[in-house]
Amino acid sequence: MRNASQNSGAARRAPRRRRGHERVAALLEAAAACFVEKGYDGATMTGIAARAGAAIGSLYQFFPTKEALALALAAAYADALERQLQRLAARSAGWTPEHLAAQLVRLLGAFRRRHPAFAALAEAAATQPALRTLAVRRRLREGLRELLRGHAPGLAEAELQAAAVVVLQLMKAAVALGGEPGLSGRRAALAGLERALALYLADLSRPA
């Protein structure tokens, strides 16, 4: 989990030695764990530092603000997700709508399972105006748009954009279902959402 992107919530002091980079990585990991357990608001800088085995001052050396910490994490997630989407797009030529839908749902679900803090941050972004800069959504939309371009050749640019928004919302719904605890019939519901996505994709590529 490297700090791939530059300074949008710039580190007060960027790490320049190896130890610094390791510390930053440990801090980000601890932050992710705390965000998952307590949510963005509930997580405390003191708690994050403690979990990383660092002093509070160390944390503030690299991240001047809780918000900067969250933004750094989100940027890393956005990078990873965009790459995965591109890889999927490259392989998706000729797939049926059903298969494409299944792969898309699977991709986001697996990512969420691997990085639970991603969901926590996405939820927090809805409430916290400070996190509105996340731009994860925009990057995902663009990735999806490029993916869809190959599957619905007849669509105008505006329609393609709208379709990307729709597909993203459907994927998000599937991910939300995955996070709902103790919902009876979750598997069936997930299959239903996947079906809805497949139907929509098929409708998209059908010659009007």
Add this chain to the structure above:
Amino acid sequence: MRNASQNSGAARRAPRRRRGHERVAALLEAAAACFVEKGYDGATMTGIAARAGAAIGSLYQFFPTKEALALALAAAYADALERQLQRLAARSAGWTPEHLAAQLVRLLGAFRRRHPAFAALAEAAATQPALRTLAVRRRLREGLRELLRGHAPGLAEAELQAAAVVVLQLMKAAVALGGEPGLSGRRAALAGLERALALYLADLSRPA
């Protein structure tokens, strides 16, 4: 994180005179406004009391906790929504999937516009474990299940339940789109989501 009594959401002292009821109504309204402007976490009890023109002590007289306040608001919203869903179900016999989808999206969208705090609370419930008791989702699911029963007679009970979950998620997605600020092509995206819902509903009622 101070919490005096673990009285789950009950008013410390229920209003018994007319003035008490008016005050409670004013406090709830002020709370809704604050939740919209600052979010559940950002809203403060002091701010809510001030906005209602009441002293902080008055607020705590009726709502022992911020959580109790939110739960009371949410209960009112759940009641209203359930009623509206039932009214829609009563009129929906014979509707095409397209029309049903349009009406469902319209219903939730209008509710969200009329009661913006509903969305704020729904978002907060995802993060705040204290609000997990909301149960709004469960009641909506049940309402939808009954509505769908008339439109897909062949379905088993478990399938009906799953379908209700799917439809609720699709409606939520549509509502989320409505709240996204400054998204270009929002109308087109909304139409796309409605189309996905219609396709899913049609697929549901098609004889397998």
Add this chain to the structure above:
DNA sequence: TTAAAATGTGAGGATATCCTCACTTTTTCT
């Protein structure tokens, strides 16, 4: 009228969080 019940008040205690800063320790480089 008058006492009891309901409602209203706001200063302040308890607690919690964010973040600073003066300082120490470790690493790098000449």
Add this chain to the structure above:
DNA sequence: AGAAAAAGTGAGGATATCCTCACATTTTAA
């Protein structure tokens, strides 16, 4: 070795929130 740069430390200041409590005011009913 020695100096400079980077990384590390944690007590505490500033601030903010939740909620209590002892008491004042208004309404109801006998």
